[in-house]
Amino acid sequence: MSKAIQAIRGMNDLLPEALSLWQRIEQAAETVLTAYGYREIRFPVIEKTELYKRSIGEVTDIVEKEMYTFEDRNGDSLTLRPEGTAGCVRAGVENGLLHNQTQRLWYAGPMFRHERPQKGRYRQFHQIGVEAFGIGTPDIDAELIFVTARLWRLLGIRGLELQINSLGTPAARARYRQVLVEYLRGQHEQLDEDSRRRLDGNPLRVLDSKHPAMQPVIAAAPSLHEHLDEESRRHFEQLCAYLEAANIPYRVNPRLVRGLDYYTRTVFEWVTTDLGAQGTVCAGGRYDGLVELLGGQSTPAAGFALGLERLAELAALQQVAGAERPPQVYVAPLGEGKIAQQGLVLAEQLRDAGLRVELHCGGGSLKSQLKRADRSGARYALLLGESELAVAQVSVKNLRADEPQQLVRMTEVPAFLCARLAGGPVQ
Ligand code: HAM
Numbered sequence: 001m002s003k004a005i006q007a008i009r010g011m012n013d014l015l016p017e018a019l020s021l022w023q024r025i026e027q028a029a030e031t032v033l034t035a036y037g038y039r040e041i042r043f044p045v046i047e048k049t050e051l052y053k054r055s056i057g058e059v060t061d062i063v064e065k066e067m068y069t070f071e072d073r074n075g076d077s078l079t080l081r082p083e084g085t086a087g088c089v090r091a092g093v094e095n096g097l098l099h100n101q102t103q104r105l106w107y108a109g110p111m112f113r114h115e116r117p118q119k120g121r122y123r124q125f126h127q128i129g130v131e132a133f134g135i136g137t138p139d140i141d142a143e144l145i146f147v148t149a150r151l152w153r154l155l156g157i158r159g160l161e162l163q164i165n166s167l168g169t170p171a172a173r174a175r176y177r178q179v180l181v182e183y184l185r186g187q188h189e190q191l192d193e194d195s196r197r198r199l200d201g202n203p204l205r206v207l208d209s210k211h212p213a214m215q216p217v218i219a220a221a222p223s224l225h226e227h228l229d230e231e232s233r234r235h236f237e238q239l240c241a242y243l244e245a246a247n248i249p250y251r252v253n254p255r256l257v258r259g260l261d262y263y264t265r266t267v268f269e270w271v272t273t274d275l276g277a278q279g280t281v282c283a284g285g286r287y288d289g290l291v292e293l294l295g296g297q298s299t300p301a302a303g304f305a306l307g308l309e310r311l312a313e314l315a316a317l318q319q320v321a322g323a324e325r326p327p328q329v330y331v332a333p334l335g336e337g338k339i340a341q342q343g344l345v346l347a348e349q350l351r352d353a354g355l356r357v358e359l360h361c362g363g364g365s366l367k368s369q370l371k372r373a374d375r376s377g378a379r380y381a382l383l384l385g386e387s388e389l390a391v392a393q394v395s396v397k398n399l400r401a402d403e404p405q406q407l408v409r410m411t412e413v414p415a416f417l418c419a420r421l422a423g424g425p426v427q
């Protein structure tokens with residue numbers, strides 16, 4: 001036997017059992033997003049490297065050290081998408097979706113970052129992303145947050161804290177940056193290696209450092225809030241008022257800066273303490289400059305992405321039920337030839353009637369077939385042997401209730417089962 005090939009570190013198989021919870025989340029997200037008028041968009045998993053460099057920013061962890069970048073056979077530099085916003089904007093500009101229009105879009109799929117894998121942090125992970133284009137007012141910032149809050153409610157997820165902040169306009173941020181750099185230079189001795197490096201390229205990211213020694217330095221740093229421009233301050237206050245009107249609790253976190261460069265004004269994260277170090281389940285904000293930066297007409301925009309691995313983990317911890325839909329009926333043909341053939345036909349007829357049906361294939365004893373029927377989760381087993389076939393009937397066995405087995409005419413089986421399985425949660 002040759003040695004088995006293993007998956008790439010940080011890239012997980014998602015097995016059917018775990019996926020039922022993912023499907024529940026995905027279905028709930030689609031329901032909520034549709035209720036707010038968002039429409040799905042799909043775009044490639046690979047784009048030109050330049051797209052991510054330009055949008056996420058050259059001096060970010062993602063672009064500096066986490067991208068899966070390679071040359072294709074033509075020598076072009078391509079990158080597996082580390083996030084969805086850049087691709088969504090590129091697709092929107094290229095297909096003329098954004099100019100002079102409002103667009104509410106969502107997407108879902110795998111993203112790739114070469115991070116150090118740990119619980120809640122993977123190299124292939126999945127996001128549901130939501131982007132709203134063409135609206136510069138804080139009502140859309142609030143709506144995006146309402147979408148997420150409603151999704152948590154629908155799923156029954158508890159204990160997520162909403163943190164919000166404003167990064168102001170690029171001009172205000174540039175002024176703050178100067179003040180911050182001056183302060184940090186004064187603290188040079190206390191800075192860890194990462195922070196020293198960020199000091200020149202991306203000083204705001206120093207505020208995001210998780211290094212314990214950095215915490216007092218960060219706590220005493222000048223606050224971005226004191227340097228916000230007037231318009232951004234009003235925008236932020238209005239957002240806070242909208243959240244309060246909708247009874248959505250939030251905490252202003254002046255240190256929330258996000259790891260991507262494209263944000264302007266509002267940024268937010270939904271955070272839990274239940275998942276250990278990787279507690280941000282959903283994150284986003286406004287990015288009014290990105291469409292223009294990527295070659296479109298200046299268009300305000302805002303959005304967020306939620307991490308499905310983290311949300312599913314939290315949902316599992318909180319015992320949110322999955323979307324499991326086991327077969328309702330298990331057809332057990334107890335023989336070969338004509339019996340097996342009738343089993344196939346009967347299963348098709350039941351599916352025509354709208355039922356979920358698993359057919360036992362490959363033969364086997366009554367005992368072994370019933371064991372499988374039980375494991376399948378079906379409520380009814382249909383037993384089809386010589387004697388049943390001879391009189392064009394089938395034995396119906398309720399696997400979930402103590403009820404005598406019943407002989408039903410083959411032609412009447414679909415109606416018989418539909419009547420019994422209709423209404424109520426199907427077991
Ligand atoms: P992000 O904060 O980089 O933002 O990622 C959003 C979410 O994706 C995180 O909060 C987390 O739940 C999940 N996530 C990120 N990296 C990993 C990882 N390595 N393993 C597991 N989960 C992860 C963005 O990606 C922006 N595009 C969000 C956005 C959309 N902003 C505006 N529109």
